[in-house]
Amino acid sequence: MTVPCICTLPTKEDGRLPMILKTMARMKEAVGDTTALYGLICGPFTLASHLRGNDIFMDMYDDEDYVNNLLEYCTEFGKKMSEYYIEAGMDVIAVVDPLVSQVSPKHFAEFLSKPFTDLFDSIRIQGAFSSFFVCGDATKNIEEMCKTNPDSVSVDENVNIVAAKAVTDRYNITIGGNIPLTSVMLHGTQQDNMKYVVDMLDKIENKKNLIVAPGCDIPYAVPVENNIGIAQAVHETESVREMLKNYVAVQENIEIDLPDYEHLTKPFIEVFTLDSATCAACTYMMGAADVAKEHFGDAIDVVEYKFTLKENIARCVKMGVTNLPSIYINGKLRFSSIIPRREELQSAIEELLK
Amino acid sequence: MVQLYLITGFLGAGKTTFLKNLIRMLSSFRLRVIVNEFGKEGIDGKLLAELGVALDEINNGSIFCSCRLDKFEEVLENALSDPPDILLVEASGLSDPTNIRKILTTNPKFSSIIFKGSICLVDAVSFPKVFQTARVCNRQLSVSDMALINKTDIAAPEQTDAVEKLILDHYPELVIYRTSFGEIRKEWLDALNSPSREEKPRFQTQDITLQKATIQINDTMTVYQLEQFIKMFIEDTYRIKGFVDLENKTWFVDCVGSLVQISPYSLSSPEKCNKITALAGQGMSLKKSIAIAVEWYQPYILGVE
Numbered sequence: 284m285t286v287p288c289i290c291t292l293p294t295k296e297d298g299r300l301p302m303i304l305k306t307m308a309r310m311k312e313a314v315g316d317t318t319a320l321y322g323l324i325c326g327p328f329t330l331a332s333h334l335r336g337n338d339i340f341m342d343m344y345d346d347e348d349y350v351n352n353l354l355e356y357c358t359e360f361g362k363k364m365s366e367y368y369i370e371a372g373m374d375v376i377a378v379v380d381p382l383v384s385q386v387s388p389k390h391f392a393e394f395l396s397k398p399f400t401d402l403f404d405s406i407r408i409q410g411a412f413s414s415f416f417v418c419g420d421a422t423k424n425i426e427e428m429c430k431t432n433p434d435s436v437s438v439d440e441n442v443n444i445v446a447a448k449a450v451t452d453r454y455n456i457t458i459g460g461n462i463p464l465t466s467v468m469l470h471g472t473q474q475d476n477m478k479y480v481v482d483m484l485d486k487i488e489n490k491k492n493l494i495v496a497p498g499c500d501i502p503y504a505v506p507v508e509n510n511i512g513i514a515q516a517v518h519e520t521e522s523v524r525e526m527l528k529n530y531v532a533v534q535e536n537i538e539i540d541l542p543d544y545e546h547l548t549k550p551f552i553e554v555f556t557l558d559s560a561t562c563a564a565c566t567y568m569m570g571a572a573d574v575a576k577e578h579f580g581d582a583i584d585v586v587e588y589k590f591t592l593k594e595n596i597a598r599c600v601k602m603g604v605t606n607l608p609s610i611y612i613n614g615k616l617r618f619s620s621i622i623p624r625r626e627e628l629q630s631a632i633e634e635l636l637k
Numbered sequence: 638m639v640q641l642y643l644i645t646g647f648l649g650a651g652k653t654t655f656l657k658n659l660i661r662m663l664s665s666f667r668l669r670v671i672v673n674e675f676g677k678e679g680i681d682g683k684l685l686a687e688l689g690v691a692l693d694e695i696n697n698g699s700i701f702c703s704c705r706l707d708k709f710e711e712v713l714e715n716a717l718s719d720p721p722d723i724l725l726v727e728a729s730g731l732s733d734p735t736n737i738r739k740i741l742t743t744n745p746k747f748s749s750i751i752f753k754g755s756i757c758l759v760d761a762v763s764f765p766k767v768f769q770t771a772r773v774c775n776r777q778l779s780v781s782d783m784a785l786i787n788k789t790d791i792a793a794p795e796q797t798d799a800v801e802k803l804i805l806d807h808y809p810e811l812v813i814y815r816t817s818f819g820e821i822r823k824e825w826l827d828a829l830n831s832p833s834r835e836e837k838p839r840f841q842t843q844d845i846t847l848q849k850a851t852i853q854i855n856d857t858m859t860v861y862q863l864e865q866f867i868k869m870f871i872e873d874t875y876r877i878k879g880f881v882d883l884e885n886k887t888w889f890v891d892c893v894g895s896l897v898q899i900s901p902y903s904l905s906s907p908e909k910c911n912k913i914t915a916l917a918g919q920g921m922s923l924k925k926s927i928a929i930a931v932e933w934y935q936p937y938i939l940g941v942e
Contacts, residue, residue, distance in 0.1 A: 336648075337647070337648035337649055337730060340647075340766070340767045340770045340771045341763055341766050341767060341770075343769075343770040344766035344767075344769055344770055345766065385771055385772055385773055386770060386771070386772060387770075387772055390770060419733070420733070420868070422865075422868070422869055423869065423929070443861075443862070443865035446862070446865060446933050446934065449933070450933070464707070465707045465710065469707055502707045504707075
């Protein structure tokens with residue numbers, strides 16, 4: 284069996300790299316000042332399995348030299364990709380290698396320790412951070428993974444993150460994870476997601492070296508508001524804890540008078556937010572409403588209901604508001620989570636002024 | 638009620654060929670097939686059309702990866718909206734099928750599905766090697782009710798004997814048949830379907846080679862932690878049993894293969910003891926795995942004997 288030649292390592296013009304690098308540059312420009320960007324590459328072991336096929340598991344038994352040589356090539360590949368991504372502005376290179384969870388710690392030490400250590404060293408020399416991303420139940424290999432010196436390790440919902448953090452803490456490595464993707468993020472409500480994060484943070488005593496993240500790629504259909512809720516729970520944990528407590532409490536006694544939406548004298552814009560002062564999406568949603576108020580002046584009424592106040596929670600429950608932030612006009616939901624463009628909101632209001 | 642069979646086995650063991658044979662055997666029933674394509678040869682569209690079998694394919698990743706579970710659930714729900722008599726699920730060679738048992742038993746949406754059994758295809762030639770290197774082989778066997786040693790036509794008899802012994806060393810209770818070209822006999826499927834599957838007599842004679850470990854659990858452990866603790870060494874056991882009093886309730890621990898099962902126990906336990914006993918075949922590295930797990934969950938484990 285032959286290993287691909289070094290001359291087949293990618294250039295920046297190969298495959299879909301031009302599109303990827305262009306996108307990275309755009310993201311860097313747009314949010315680079317406030318948000319760390321992860322560039323994901325295929326890890327050397329998974330890449331080797333794509334190139335060699337399932338026979339690689341036989342080769343690990345029959346032809347160790349071949350496996351080592353193939354892994355060396357795949358590591359060089361990873362170094363090249365990292366180089367391009369770092370140049371394009373990525374702050375963290377995530378080495379994604381799901382196949383790592385398929386082998387024993389013994390085989391990891393035998394075949395994978397050297398390639399991964401090599402790769403993480405090269406990322407470090409180039410001035411970027413690295414993350415060792417393994418999907419599946421990587422529990423048994425966490426310690427071996429730490430020994431390859433990544434800056435962080437990312438785990439999915441199969442791993443007990445509290446117990447795993449005890450291991451990563453010993454190596455002073457950051458651990459990221461591991462919100463369940465389907466049961467919580469996809470099927471859960473915004474409250475479910477906020478509660479999950481609050482509970483997780485409560486279980487982790489030492490919050491240093493912790494990144495709260497989804498367990499893996501977020502399913503496409505995950506509602507945006509779930510992500511918004513998660514972020515808010517991380518930034519404003521105590522405030523969110525209060526919200527959740529009150530949410531449960533108000534279920535019993537709701538005493539809120541809703542406006543008489545049928546007989547309003549002017550369009551009534553109600554903005555429901557988690558908290559426009561601290562939640563970014565909420566700030567923008569409130570901002571859109573404020574711009575409209577500036578434009579229409581006294582012709583319309585605008586009000587914000589923050590979820591931080593009990594009576595506002597009660598109003599949400601009574602009106603059936605489930606996702607924050609959202610804009611209701613004259614008692615009807617018009618915009619949910621996605622911030623309306625200026626024209627969109629304006630024309631929605633103009634319709635009612637006719 | 639929909640009956641579901643799971644077909645598992647490492648890449649190249651012959652699952653697709655076997656599946657075609659199974660489809661032909663069950664063609665008098667209304668069938669639907671869910672396939673996770675990772676390999677080269679897909680199911681023959683012509684065959685399916687001939688027999689009127691519906692097919693769902695899940696691509697880009699293993700069905701049982703956390704990030705693909707939603708797709709699998711979606712396909713399953715879809716299948717139930719126009720229910721077939723029998724659902725055949727072919728798991729990709731690298732996927733861990735323990736999650737499917739979990740989905741079927743815990744999600745109320747799927748309560749109308751009867752899990753009939755899991756059949757594991759084993760390659761008589763390459764199995765001993767891939768079993769050493771790919772951990773998933775263990776899990777596939779452990780969740781299975783039947784193992785079919787395939788490709789016996791190209792394997793030497795000693796090779797096939799060695800594979801059977803290797804499997805029995807780890808799973809003394811597993812029903813094993815030998816075959817080639819993925820053929821299945823009707824009696825085997827009938828045996829799988831029979832409601833009373835008695836303990837195999839060979840279990841008793843192999844008693845002396847079995848490994849056993851009893852673990853004392855601290856009552857401050859949570860059920861979730863116990864579950865995760867057990868997951869760390871369950872692959873090196875074929876049975877774990879015991880009663881534990883945790884979170885002010887009594888629980889019955891009864892794990893077979895790689896499936897962790899901890900259920901509330903309504904009757905009072907015989908004695909207040911937080912002990913679980915793990916049984917392993919002679920080929921498994923039970924003590925070592927338990928040692929590592931104990932290291933991770935130190936404050937919650939009082940002792941191992």
